[in-house]
Amino acid sequence: MKQFLSFVRKEFKHIFRDKRTMLILLGMPIVQIILFGFAITTEVQNVRVAIVDPSKDISTQHIIDKINASKYFEVKRVINATNQIEKVFRHGEVDLAIVFEERFNENLNHTGKARIRLIADATDPNTAITEVNYATSIVAAVQQEMIGTNAVPIQIIPEVKMLYNPQMESAYSFVPGVMGLILMLICAMMTSISIVREKETGTMEVLLVSPMKPIYIILSKAMPYFVLSCVNLINILLLSVFVLGVPIAGSLVWLVVVSFMFIMVCLSLGLLISTIAKTQVAAMLMSGMVLMMPALLLSGMIYPVENMPAILEWISNIVPARWFISSVRKLMIQGLDVSYVLKEIAILTGMAIFLIVVSLKKFKVRLQ
Amino acid sequence: MLKYLLEKEFKQIRRNSFLPRLIIVFPIVIMMVFPWVANLDVKDIKLSIVDNDHSTYSERLVNKIASSEYFYLTNASNTYSEAIESIELSESDIILEIAHSFENSLIKEGYARVMISANSVNGTKGGLGSSYLARIVNDFADEIRSELIPPNNTFPVIDINSQYRYNAYLDYKTFMIPALMTVLLAIISGFLPALNIVGEKEKGTIEQINVTPISKFTFILAKLIPYWTIGFVVLTICFGLATLIYGLSPVGNLGIIYLFAMLFVLTFSGFGLVISNHSSTMRQAMFVMFFFTIIIILMSGIFTPVNSMPQWAQAITIFNPLKYFIQVMRAVYLKGSNIWALSTQLMALLSFAVFFILWAMLSYRKKA
Amino acid sequence: MEVGKAIITDRLTKTFGGFTAVDSISFSVDKGEIFGFLGANGAGKTTAMRMLCGLSKPTSGKGVVAGFDISRQSEKVKRNIGYMSQKFSLYEDLEVWENMRLFAGIYGMGDKEIIEKTDEVLNRLGFYEEKNTLVKDLPLGWKQKLAFSTAIFHEPKIVFLDEPTGGVDPVTRRQFWELIYQAADGGITVFVTTHYMDEAEYCNKVSIMVDGRIEALDTPLRLKQQFNTSTMNGVFQQLAQTASRNE
Numbered sequence: 001m002k003q004f005l006s007f008v009r010k011e012f013k014h015i016f017r018d019k020r021t022m023l024i025l026l027g028m029p030i031v032q033i034i035l036f037g038f039a040i041t042t043e044v045q046n047v048r049v050a051i052v053d054p055s056k057d058i059s060t061q062h063i064i065d066k067i068n069a070s071k072y073f074e075v076k077r078v079i080n081a082t083n084q085i086e087k088v089f090r091h092g093e094v095d096l097a098i099v100f101e102e103r104f105n106e107n108l109n110h111t112g113k114a115r116i117r118l119i120a121d122a123t124d125p126n127t128a129i130t131e132v133n134y135a136t137s138i139v140a141a142v143q144q145e146m147i148g149t150n151a152v153p154i155q156i157i158p159e160v161k162m163l164y165n166p167q168m169e170s171a172y173s174f175v176p177g178v179m180g181l182i183l184m185l186i187c188a189m190m191t192s193i194s195i196v197r198e199k200e201t202g203t204m205e206v207l208l209v210s211p212m213k214p215i216y217i218i219l220s221k222a223m224p225y226f227v228l229s230c231v232n233l234i235n236i237l238l239l240s241v242f243v244l245g246v247p248i249a250g251s252l253v254w255l256v257v258v259s260f261m262f263i264m265v266c267l268s269l270g271l272l273i274s275t276i277a278k279t280q281v282a283a284m285l286m287s288g289m290v291l292m293m294p295a296l297l298l299s300g301m302i303y304p305v306e307n308m309p310a311i312l313e314w315i316s317n318i319v320p321a322r323w324f325i326s327s328v329r330k331l332m333i334q335g336l337d338v339s340y341v342l343k344e345i346a347i348l349t350g351m352a353i354f355l356i357v358v359s360l361k362k363f364k365v366r367l368q
Numbered sequence: 369m370l371k372y373l374l375e376k377e378f379k380q381i382r383r384n385s386f387l388p389r390l391i392i393v394f395p396i397v398i399m400m401v402f403p404w405v406a407n408l409d410v411k412d413i414k415l416s417i418v419d420n421d422h423s424t425y426s427e428r429l430v431n432k433i434a435s436s437e438y439f440y441l442t443n444a445s446n447t448y449s450e451a452i453e454s455i456e457l458s459e460s461d462i463i464l465e466i467a468h469s470f471e472n473s474l475i476k477e478g479y480a481r482v483m484i485s486a487n488s489v490n491g492t493k494g495g496l497g498s499s500y501l502a503r504i505v506n507d508f509a510d511e512i513r514s515e516l517i518p519p520n521n522t523f524p525v526i527d528i529n530s531q532y533r534y535n536a537y538l539d540y541k542t543f544m545i546p547a548l549m550t551v552l553l554a555i556i557s558g559f560l561p562a563l564n565i566v567g568e569k570e571k572g573t574i575e576q577i578n579v580t581p582i583s584k585f586t587f588i589l590a591k592l593i594p595y596w597t598i599g600f601v602v603l604t605i606c607f608g609l610a611t612l613i614y615g616l617s618p619v620g621n622l623g624i625i626y627l628f629a630m631l632f633v634l635t636f637s638g639f640g641l642v643i644s645n646h647s648s649t650m651r652q653a654m655f656v657m658f659f660f661t662i663i664i665i666l667m668s669g670i671f672t673p674v675n676s677m678p679q680w681a682q683a684i685t686i687f688n689p690l691k692y693f694i695q696v697m698r699a700v701y702l703k704g705s706n707i708w709a710l711s712t713q714l715m716a717l718l719s720f721a722v723f724f725i726l727w728a729m730l731s732y733r734k735k736a
Numbered sequence: 737m738e739v740g741k742a743i744i745t746d747r748l749t750k751t752f753g754g755f756t757a758v759d760s761i762s763f764s765v766d767k768g769e770i771f772g773f774l775g776a777n778g779a780g781k782t783t784a785m786r787m788l789c790g791l792s793k794p795t796s797g798k799g800v801v802a803g804f805d806i807s808r809q810s811e812k813v814k815r816n817i818g819y820m821s822q823k824f825s826l827y828e829d830l831e832v833w834e835n836m837r838l839f840a841g842i843y844g845m846g847d848k849e850i851i852e853k854t855d856e857v858l859n860r861l862g863f864y865e866e867k868n869t870l871v872k873d874l875p876l877g878w879k880q881k882l883a884f885s886t887a888i889f890h891e892p893k894i895v896f897l898d899e900p901t902g903g904v905d906p907v908t909r910r911q912f913w914e915l916i917y918q919a920a921d922g923g924i925t926v927f928v929t930t931h932y933m934d935e936a937e938y939c940n941k942v943s944i945m946v947d948g949r950i951e952a953l954d955t956p957l958r959l960k961q962q963f964n965t966s967t968m969n970g971v972f973q974q975l976a977q978t979a980s981r982n983e
Contacts, residue, residue: 020647024655028662035666039681042492046675089533090705092695095675108524115527122532123702124543126408126492127673132530133499143526155479156509158502162488162495163455173490185658193651280650281563285386297405302671304490306414307407326458333489336456372841376830383829383870572823579789579819580842581811735793735810 003212007220014194015224025190025228029182029236036174037244044130050077050085050094057105059114063142067098072134089121096120096131164249164334175240176328177301180321182236183259184266184295186229189287191270195221196283199274214363222267229263249335258331258341261348262324268355269320275362295321323347369582373590381594387560395552395602399609402548408671409540410496415439416451416460423471429482429508433464438500455487462486462497474512534619534702545616546697547670549606550632554661554690557599557633561640562657564591565732566647578734588729592637599633600626619704625697628710631717632693638724645731664690689720741800742767742894742925743788748797750783757783759948760797765927765941767893770920772939772956773929774968776976780948781929782822782898788927789819789896802893815843818887818895818924822902826883828872832858835871836886843890857885861915877908881915888919895919897928901935913938933969944972946979 016022049067053060068075076094079085085097099117101107108114118135122128164172198204207217237255240246248255269291277283297303298312299321305313316322327344330336338345381387415433419426434441442460445451451463465483467473474480484501488494535542568574577587603626610616618625640657647653667681668674668690674682685691692713699705707714743765750758758780765771775781786792788801790810799806802816826835833854840850858864861881871879880900888895897916901909913935920926928939936942936956943953952959952975956968963971 018649018652021652021655024659028659031659031663032666035663035681039677039684040666040672041676042495042672044673044676048675087709090699090703091709092699092705095673108526112524113527114524115529118528118530120530120532121703122535122538123698124673125532125535125538125540126410126496128532128535129496129538130499132532133503136528136530139526139528143524146524156474156505156512157479157481158498158505159481159483160498160502161483161485162498163452163485164487164489172488193654197649197651281567282386284563284650284654285390297402303406303408304493306412307409309404312401312404329489330456334456340456369842369844372838375841376827376834376838379834380827380829571828572821572825573827574825575791575821575823576819576825576839577842578791579814579817579821580839581814582842583811735791 004216004220007212007216008223011220011224015228025186026232026235028185029178029232030239032178032182033175033236033239033244036178037240040174044127044134045072047073047096047131047134048076048094049073050079050088050097051075052079052082052085052097052099053104054080054102055100055104055106057103059105059108060100063100063116063139064098066138066142067135070134070138072131073138085119094121095127096135098135172246172333173329174301175236175244175246176325176332177299179233179236179259179328180262180299180301180325181292181295182232183229183263183324184291184321186232187225187263187266188270188273188291189284190228191222191225191267192273192277192283192287193280194225195271195274196277196280199278200280215360218271218360218363222271225270226263226267229266233259233263246333248332250331251338254338254341255328255331258324258327258345258348261345261352262320264352265320265324265348265355268352268359272355272359272362275359294319298322299325301325320348320351323351370586370590373582373586374593377590377594381598391556391598391601392605394556395605396609398548398552399545399606400613403541403545403614406544406548406671407540408492410493410500411438413439413462413493413497413500414442414460415501416443416445416454416463417441418445418448418451418463418465420468421466421470425471425474425512426466429466429505432508433501433504436500436504438497452485455485460487461493462501464501475516541614542616542702543698544671545610545614546701547694549603549610550668550690550693550697551665551670552606553599553602553629553633553693554636554664556602557595558636558640558661559654559657560598561591561595561637562643562647562653563650565641565644566650566653569648570650584729584732584734588641588725588732591641592634592725592728595637595640596630596633599629599637603629616701618701620700620706624700624707624710627707628693628696628713628717631714631721632689634721635689635717635724638721638728641728642724642731645728645733664688667691668694670694689717692716740767741765742769743771743799743801743927745788745799746797748784748787748799749795750780750787750792751795756948758787761945761948761950762797763943763950763953765894765925767925768920768923769940770916770926770928770938772936772942773927773945774931774933774936774942774972775929775945776931776979779945779979781945784945785896785898785927785929788813789817790814816893818890818892820880820883820887820895820897820900822898824876824879824883826871826879826886829870831868831870832863832874832882833867835882836889839886840889845890853889857889861885877904877912880904880908881912884912884915884919888924891922892924894925894927897926899929899931901930901932909935933967933972936968936972942968944975946975951975951978 051064053064064075067073077088079088082099088094097119099119101115104114116139118132120128120132198207208214237248241248273283273286277286298305298316298319305316305322308316323344327341330341417430419430433439443454445454448465451460454460455463463485467481470480482505484498486494486498532538565574607622643656644653647656667685667688674685674691677685696710696713699710741764746762747760748758749756749760761784773781773785783792787794788799788806790806790813794807801813804812806813830838836854836857837850840853858867866874871882874882884897884900901912916926916928930936939956941955942959943950945951952971954962959971960966960968963974965971
């Protein structure tokens with residue numbers, strides 16, 4: 001035991017000596033949380049608008065004022081002819097062009113019908129749809145106002161309620177993802193690279209001929225990353241609660257249990273990679289390609305799994321991060337009871353046991 | 369002198385066990401898988417309907433929604449709480465609740481309410497989904513109105529016609545593919561150089577180079593040119609795949625893309641070399657690069673519009689080379705922008721390239 | 737500078753933080769000489785040598801190598817020297833001839849000259865069959881001979897060898913020293929560090945470093961007389977006892 005502790009101490013020293021890497025490992029979750037929480041937003045704002053208004057009458061002016069007053073739009077250009085729209089789009093100066101027809105007000109009052117064309121730069125389709133929706137509802141409100149509220153017969157008013165995330169904060173969907181990514185990075189990537197590094201420099205041999213059992217060597221290697229992961233986990237939770245204001249709606253205990261499960265999976269994945277990879281670069285690429293990429297893309301962190309073609313959706317089943325993120329979402333954001341995440345917990349536990357057994361076996365085989 | 373160094377770099381790349389494979393396989397995998405994964409298309413939204421009215425009108429509304437391309441009905445729940453349950457089990461994304469008195473109040477009072485509750489943990493899906501649904505409900509109201517009210521009883525209507533340019537089918541893949549190419553280039557031309565010089569440091573071969581009279585300029589140039597070549601190969605593979613698999617070829621001039629790609633690869637390789645020069649181990653270089661790459665990708669506007677970010681975040685993106693390159697790729701690929709339309713991006717990337725190459729040269733120390 | 741001197745140092749010093757690795761050393765090496773630079777591990781040999789090669793900046797003092805100041809003209813120094821580091825540092829993933837070609841090219845030799853000389857050197861070493869072998873597949877002794885041949889391929893005025901024979905068997909060491917003699921006969925000044933005391937006997941002149949300072953400097957014969965012992969090992973033992981630094 002004493003021997004084991006001194007090994008653990010040695011590992012800690014090793015890691016703390018590399019200040020830059022430490023700084024990055026501890027700083028990365030903080031920076032990501034801040035970026036996701038405050039900078040990256042899926043909400044569409046500050047849409048740059050170009051106006052083509054050949055009528056220049058009170059009605060068009062009124063609509064333009066309403067558009068400009070909304071927090072979503074900002075009138076950037078007023079252009080004279082529709083043939084210039086192409087140019088401003090190509091220069092990337094505006095996102096949406098609002099084109100009024102000639103004699104807008106006159107048509108509205110005499111024929112009862114006036115036309116507006118909304119031309120969106122649909123390079124980004126979702127943003128374009130949202131822009132058009134916003135603009136449409138502003139125009140509809142103006143129309144409503146012109147007629148007087150109760151004058152329109154037959155209306156169906158949809159009342160929209162956003163469940164779990166009423167302010168539509170992007171952070172809500174990203175926090176679980178950041179947790180998954182960071183834990184994966186520290187546990188799997190760091191562990192595998194560190195063990196392979198010892199293999200490369202030959203110090204692993206020295207450790208293996210020592211009287212310590214291999215299992216303790218592995219434990220002593222994994223211990224610092226386990227501790228680091230816990231520190232980061234606490235940091236992320238504190239930041240999301242106190243800085244982002246994302247509450248922990250469900251059971252904290254179960255959240256911690258699920259996280260531990262996931263940490264175990266990641267640590268054993270790291271160990272497994274270290275038994276396969278011969279060089280540090282190989283270990284980095286393997287953990288990058290086999291672990292990080294799928295964790296980023298197939299886990300539902302950013303991109304919903306159900307949007308993917310069946311084969312990718314199927315593959316995503318073997319990505320541990322998918323189950324972790326899903327359970328964190330349910331426990332932390334939706335505040336569901338643990339009975340809703342039994343499936344996730346079972347899968348993660350299964351994966352952890354399987355991976356630990358396989359990687360220990362492989363590690364032993366390598367010794368002989 | 370440069371000739372001999374280049375020979376060496378290329379031979380080393382060729383002999384490396386996985387680099388040549390990486391250069392070919394990585395783009396293929398990314399181009400084949402990512403467009404399907406990185407998909408924020410909001411289609412196939414799972415809708416649960418609670419129809420408390422069961423009237424002719426309410427059933428017509430349900431049929432109208434079910435026939436739209438965006439929604440499919442997962443279940444018709446009897447009560448709202450049952451529907452909520454189905455959201456909690458991830459069986460549905462949105463609930464539409466039709467009140468008991470729907471038809472009655474529509475006919476008698478001229479208006480009725482419906483309630484839309486969306487799971488907004490995923491903000492994009494919740495937001496877009498509920499606005500699609502609201503639009504369908506409004507269309508339905510228009511339909512009913514034209515049936516119930518004789519056409520001569522007119523009131524002013526503003527007719528909105530919306531047009532989506534450059535991506536008429538609103539295909540998310542079309543939006544992502546050009547941007548994915550940039551990320552691929554960033555990863556390959558950033559990580560490989562970042563691991564290169566520090567790798568020579570770890571092996572000790574750098575000593576043998578440092579003791580020769582080689583100039584910093586030649587040395588850095590010999591490191592940059594191979595990655596530059598690799599960048600071109602990778603980009604060309606991407607172009608081919610985009611055309612072959614997705615039928616997507618640039619509207620604008622391919623030469624413009626190559627010109628910008630040249631500057632971008634120089635920028636990123638320069639950046640990688642700077643990190644390599646400042647690092648003492650490969651692990652450190654890897655994590656520092658990882659840290660910056662994540663921030664650069666998140667802040668590039670690849671999946672969230674830069675314009676929607678808060679002012680301080682937008683200010684940071686001024687220094688993000690990837691942002692400019694993504695703008696160029698999307699503009700040339702989808703809008704057919706010419707070089708004059710992209711002068712800002714040209715100046716920005718040119719300055720970045722010069723800046724990072726100079727920095728890489730200055731930070732390469734032949735002497736301790 | 738004095739005619740006939742390849743290396744001159746004057747109170748050359750290097751400190752790292754509070755630690756003085758090389759403490760004001762002054763010595764000179766004649767042209768064409770084989771100069772043995774001896775000392776225990778951690779005595780400061782490698783640091784001193786790295787300063788002379790222009791790999792490390794002196795904290796104070798002066799050094800002139802091949803007629804150029806090591807602080808201000810280090811790139812000119814590099815043009816005139818060859819170097820073989822303690823840690824084997826040719827490219828393992830390049831073939832034998834490719835390593836030679838690379839370094840010869842860096843020193844500005846022309847293509848034709850390189851091709852001719854590569855064959856000549858490999859033939860002389862009896863190494864021609866291994867021309868196309870990857871360096872990583874060679875045994876250590878051969879690697880070291882190859883590293884030496886590469887270091888003097890461009891015919892430098894001075895070659896610096898840092899523990900060139902570490903870890904190889906006595907027979908190979910013997911062969912290696914023959915290469916050194918050949919180089920010296922060809923007019924190259926050889927500056928070599930070693931901790932094998934029998935090798936010290938092969939040198940024209942040796943210096944012994946203890947704790948960053950040069951404690952003895954003379955021909956092996958005169959040193960043995962001075963310390964009244966029959967081997968260089970005896971000389972070394974007596975000096976090493978005074979050392980306070982341990983590894």
